[in-house]
Amino acid sequence: MMEPVGLVLVGFGNVGQAFAQLLLEKQAELAEKYGMRCHVNGIMTGRHGAAINPDGIDLEEALRIVREGGQLKQLDASDFSGDTLDFIQQSPGDVMVETTPVNPRSGQPALEHMRAALSKGMHAITANKGPVVYGFQELTALASGKGRKFLFESAVMDGAPIFSLFRQPLAGARLLGFSGILNSCTNLLLERMEAGETLEQAIAYGASIGITETDPSNDVDGWDASIKVAALSTVLMGHPLTPLEVDRTGIRGITLEMIAEAKEAGQRWKLVCSLERKGEAFVARVRPETVGPDSPLFSVGGTSSFVVFNLDVLPGLGVLESDPSPKTTAFGLLADLIYTQGKA
C-alpha cells in the first residue's frame, strides 16, 4: 500500500480550488501511473477559515462548503486557531501548495509562507512569482539544505512547462535571451481596443470576467510583465534581476488611433517582453511594439501568451500557451507536485 503524500494548501481561491478539483479528477491516474496517493491535510483560506486534519480532509466537501460561502471550521479535526504561519507550522504534510494573493512589490506574504514551509522541511510549491523574484536564491538554498524542493512552474505562463523545460529537456543548452508576450491581461485589453473599446472600457470588461485585478496598473503599466522577465532571467539565465531593473513601458500610451493605424498597416500592438545578453550586459525590456503577420506574436490573441527562447543550440524555441484557465495554472502546481515525489 502506498504511503499517502500529505498536502497543505495555503490559499483556496480560484487557483487553489482548481488544484483541489484537479487532484480529485486525477486521483486514479496518479495512482496508476505514478503510484501516488495524495491526502490534503490542511486548507487555509482567505475568507472561509481553515481546517487541519492529519487523516486527510474530504476535498469534495471542502469545495462544496467554500462554493456555498460556508466556513471550513466544520472540517477541522485539530481545533486550529491562528494565522497562516501558525497554520503552516501546525499542518502535518510533505508538500505545501501556495496560491495566496501576493504583493507584487514585495512578494509578500508568499515569500514568508515559502520560508516557513521549507524551514519546516516541506517541499514548497507556489503559483506566485513574488517568491521567485524576491527570494529565488535564498529559498533554493534553504530547500537544498533540507533536501526539499522550491518549485513555481505556474508563476510564468500558468501551467505551460517553462521552468521544467529547462531542467531535463534543455539541460545541455545555454539560454542567450528571449522575447514574447508574458502578460495575458494586456494582450486581451489590446485585442478589445482593436474591436473599438477604449482602454477604460476594456479594463472594465477584463474586471467583469476576472482577468484584470482591482488595481489594473499592475498589468497596464507593465509591472506583471516586468516581474515575469525578472523571474525568467533570475532562474533560467542565472542573472538575478528585479522588476525595477527592467526598462518598462506599459500600454497607457496606446491610443485607439494608434491601434487603428497599425490595423490599417496589417499590424497589431503587443506588449513585448524581452531580454538580451549583450556581452556582459543584460538588456531587459517591456514595451508595446507593433508586429506583423510574419511574427509568431501576431496570432497570439485573447489571454494566450507566447515566448521564444534564443539558445546556443536552438536559435528559436517558442512556447505558446493558448486559452489558459485556472485549470491550466492548477496543472503547473500538479506537475511540480509530481516532480517533488521524483515520480517522473
Add this chain to the structure above:
Amino acid sequence: MMEPVGLVLVGFGNVGQAFAQLLLEKQAELAEKYGMRCHVNGIMTGRHGAAINPDGIDLEEALRIVREGGQLKQLDASDFSGDTLDFIQQSPGDVMVETTPVNPRSGQPALEHMRAALSKGMHAITANKGPVVYGFQELTALASGKGRKFLFESAVMDGAPIFSLFRQPLAGARLLGFSGILNSCTNLLLERMEAGETLEQAIAYGASIGITETDPSNDVDGWDASIKVAALSTVLMGHPLTPLEVDRTGIRGITLEMIAEAKEAGQRWKLVCSLERKGEAFVARVRPETVGPDSPLFSVGGTSSFVVFNLDVLPGLGVLESDPSPKTTAFGLLADLIYTQGKA
C-alpha cells in the same frame, strides 16, 4: 576522477559531424555542470571507413580527415574490418549515437542498428524516426530489459524538446491530439512557390541547399510528415500507428494559381499534420490547408516547424522551432545522451 562515458557513433554525415562538433564545444560545460566526460570509442561512416579505439578517438582529427575526404582507418587502433553490425559488436562503449540514412518504408538499417546496440547492453540514441515508427514497442521493451534507454529526441522537429517534454514536464497531462507543420521541406517549398517558383524549381533549390532528398517524393507526397504523425501517436498517445494509416495528401496538387489565390485572400498554404481522438477512433491526417494570420501556423516560414498539443489540462500548448540547422539536430542527440546518464 569521473569515469568517461564511451560513445559509439554510427553514421558520420552532416548530423553525425555536427554532434561530434557539439561534443567538442560542450566538453567543459558538460564536465562542469554534469560531471560528464565523453570518449568517442568508435566511428562508422558511410564513405570514410571506420575507426575503433578503446582509449578514445581524437575527434578533431576525425572531423578533419572526413572533411578532407580521407579515411578514418588511420585512427583505428583495433584493426577493424567488417560491416556496421560487426562494428557495433566490436566497439566498446556505453551509448550508441545513430545517424545513418534510413529507408522511410522500413526504418532500416537504423532499426537493426538499434537492436544490435541494445542487445549488447548499450543505450541507443537515434536521429531517425524509422526505428520509432517500426520498432518503438520492441526496442523500448528490449532497452528496459537491459536497464538501458532507447531515445530519439531528434526524430521529430530536430532538437526541439518534444519527447522529453512529455517525460517529466507533462507527466500529469493527457494528450488528446495535435496539429502542426512537421515537414520543414514542404514548408520551404511552399514559401518558394509564394515567391513565384514552380514546384520543380523550388525542389531544385531545396536540393541545392541540401534540404530536399534525392527522391523528393518522401517530402512532397507527405510521407515524411506521415511518419512523424505516426511517431508522435505511437510514443505520446500510446496509439501505435503506421504511416500507411495516416490519411495522406502531399503538395503536388498545389498550383501557383492556388498559391496566388490564397495570397490574395491574405492566406498561405501549409502542409498540416493532425491527429484527433474521436471517441475510440484516431483520425490522423496530412494535407495542405490554407491558414490565415490568426493561425499560429501562418508565421511559420522557411524550414521552421510548429506543433500545438491539445492536452486535457492545457487546451493549446504550442512548440515552435525556428531556423534549425544540423547543430539543432545534434543538440537533440546530446540531450538524449545527458538523459541516459541520469545527469539532469
